[in-house]
Amino acid sequence: MSRIGKLPIHIPAGVTVTMKDSVVTVKGPKGELCQAINPDIKVTISDGEVRLSRATDEINHRALHGLYRSLINNMVIGVSEGYKKELELVGVGYRVSNTGQLLDFALGYTHNIYMLLPNEIKVETKTERNKNPLVLLESADKQLIGQVCAKIRSFRKPEPYKGKGIKFVGEELRRKSGKSAGK
Numbered sequence: 001m002s003r004i005g006k007l008p009i010h011i012p013a014g015v016t017v018t019m020k021d022s023v024v025t026v027k028g029p030k031g032e033l034c035q036a037i038n039p040d041i042k043v044t045i046s047d048g049e050v051r052l053s054r055a056t057d058e059i060n061h062r063a064l065h066g067l068y069r070s071l072i073n074n075m076v077i078g079v080s081e082g083y084k085k086e087l088e089l090v091g092v093g094y095r096v097s098n099t100g101q102l103l104d105f106a107l108g109y110t111h112n113i114y115m116l117l118p119n120e121i122k123v124e125t126k127t128e129r130n131k132n133p134l135v136l137l138e139s140a141d142k143q144l145i146g147q148v149c150a151k152i153r154s155f156r157k158p159e160p161y162k163g164k165g166i167k168f169v170g171e172e173l174r175r176k177s178g179k180s181a182g183k
Contacts, residue, residue, distance in 0.1 A: 005065035028079025
């Protein structure tokens with residue numbers, strides 16, 4: 001039995017989980033999320049818990065068992081608490097501003113980079129004197145917020161010598177010593 005797949009998912013107050021035609025729908029105070037489930041994985045909703053079971057012990061079924069359990073658990077957490085990510089722009093002259101869902105990055109290139117975010121994500125930018133600019137993202141969908149963060153980070157990844165670039169707040173970077181350290 002899958003260690004992750006066999007764990008029940010507790011449904012908090014204010015969250016409803018429904019299953020119809022191999023699609024699990026989770027509704028809560030932060031929004032509504034849907035996930036298609038493989039018909040070989042059986043989902044049972046009872047007593048404020050969601051349990052998943054698989055048809056056979058095939059390798060594919062074992063993999064999907066844990067996967068769908070994690071996806072449904074992420075959806076339940078997302079609609080009840082939500083997910084937050086903070087990105088920090090480290091570098092001289094690096095700036096970010098937002099107008100609604102449109103982010104405007106100045107990252108040392110000859111042009112600014114504009115990124116239109118999906119409506120499911122709430123965005124806020126902070127720029128304080130003598131501090132690095134921050135991008136605060138909040139959403140109920142863990143996959144979507146992770147994908148958007150990865151895209152933003154790809155505009156200017158942190159480099160290992162000075163640490164300049166876009167990084168997550170609290171992220172530890174592996175730093176390299178330059179040429180002068182070798183002598």
